Amino acid sequence: MFQYRTVCTNVLGVVLERAMGERLATLLETEIWSRLAARHDAAIVVDPSGFPYVGAGMNACARDLANFGLMMINDGALMDDRSSGILGGGHRQGRRHLQGVLRERHIWR
Numbered sequence: 001m002f003q004y005r006t007v008c009t010n011v012l013g014v015v016l017e018r019a020m021g022e023r024l025a026t027l028l029e030t031e032i033w034s035r036l037a038a039r040h041d042a043a044i045v046v047d048p049s050g051f052p053y054v055g056a057g058m059n060a061c062a063r064d065l066a067n068f069g070l071m072m073i074n075d076g077a078l079m080d081d082r083s084s085g086i087l088g089g090g091h092r093q094g095r096r097h098l099q100g101v102l103r104e105r106h107i108w109r
Helices: 006-020 024-036 062-073 092-104
Strands: none
Touching: 006 024, 024 062
């Protein structure tokens, strides 16, 4: 049985930094955020040493978080065409459902 633990997510962040030889914030930006065609920068809570609190603490606009969510329901698949973003293609059924929910809540036009 899977049991989520935030500390494991933080340990994974440390492992990624050491294995990749880059700061986690840089890895997140280059490997995920920029490939989502995000419209705005995200902010992540960091500890006193500057290490991101990986288990929570990310802030971003609704549209960019929606793109991130679509990437997750699409098994991590990102679009190759960075200019259109995931909402411009990709997982069509998930996109339509999420757009409908966002429209109902007056978050998406």
